[in-house]
Amino acid sequence: MSDQDHPERDDRVLAGEYALGLLPAEEAAAFEARLREEPDLRALYAAWAEDLAGMTDGIAPVTPPDSVLAGIESRLFKPARPPRYRGLWLAGLAGAAAAVAAVVLVAMLLPGVLDPGPAAPEDPPLVADVAAEDRSLVVRAAYDGTDHTLFVEREAGAAPPGRALELWLIAGDGAPVSLGVLPEQRQAKLPVGPQMREDLAGGVLAISEEPPGGSPTGAPTGEVLATGQITNT
């Protein structure tokens, strides 16, 4: 069907609008219902999807930081019993107030609903004291080899107003690689990707101040506020 005066009645146009995400939700749902029933419409949609995807050909690939894959894998393949809960039990919190125990119990039953927050690893193989020279910013870091995360605890200092603190790993003469932006909470666990794990031993951690959300370029852009050598325990 072709109708120059009423292009909205042409399935070729409708398929294009759907592929571009221009249809309101109701019309998009109606189109999807038709897609399931009509092979010709599926072919029209596929033709648009292929052609439009061609617009990304000129976009340069950018290697994402290791933390992305680590984050995906921890979301998809997380262990049945996350280590942080075990850590809480072994830390002796079971003997604390009944209310706390109840929260932990609920948290175990409903992972992700109530998160008691990260706990320090019990026996970290690698640690670092990332500090400013005047100790105005001190972040303690400990690597947890069981779930490949870096536990960080901010003991002193904070991000300058309107800025974020980003943690970097520097291995040898290599360029700094982001381990992630430190959250406002004092404690956090940052995933460490497979490629970065090997670089931790003997590496240096550094904290720079960056725009909210972290460096837009993938390299430190702000002032380096603190550094610390990673050491074996």
Added chain:
Amino acid sequence: MDAQDDIEDLIARVAIADRAAFRLLYARTSAKLFGVVLRVLDDRAEAEDALQDIYVKIWANADRYRVNGLSPMTWLITIARNHAVDCRRRRPAREAGDPEEAAAVPDGAPGPEFEAMRGADRARLAACFGELEPGHAEAVRRVYLEGETYADLAARFDVPLNTMRTWLRRSLLRLRECLSR
């Protein structure tokens, strides 16, 4: 086995929950998809979060890859682009399509594998965009890569919403006719 078969095979293995295949698929495709997501979102932290969501979707939907008959890279790019556009459209109304911001993201050369895969298609696409009325190719590009809506375009072209819709639909029809020749 060429790159396309390879990725198709990996998606098929991901569909049966093969973690090693998932890691390989990520290794082969994440730089391309991250480039696309960065282009749409222009915010590194947001793009990293979005990329995580995208690969979680890929894992969850790999068994339905065949349904729409897309090539494997198109399927992956479409998931990435659509998710990134959703993220961008959910943002609080700021920087609605600032042209300088868009220009600030460099469009570098594509990877050789994509160049080889689509060289002819790419030329055809450029030629057909060239046949559209001035501004309309840019409008389609902004919708696809920046998630602009009819309302955004109407504001940009300073025309009523219905006029914009009619214009763009005509351009889509011309584009489809040209691309199908």
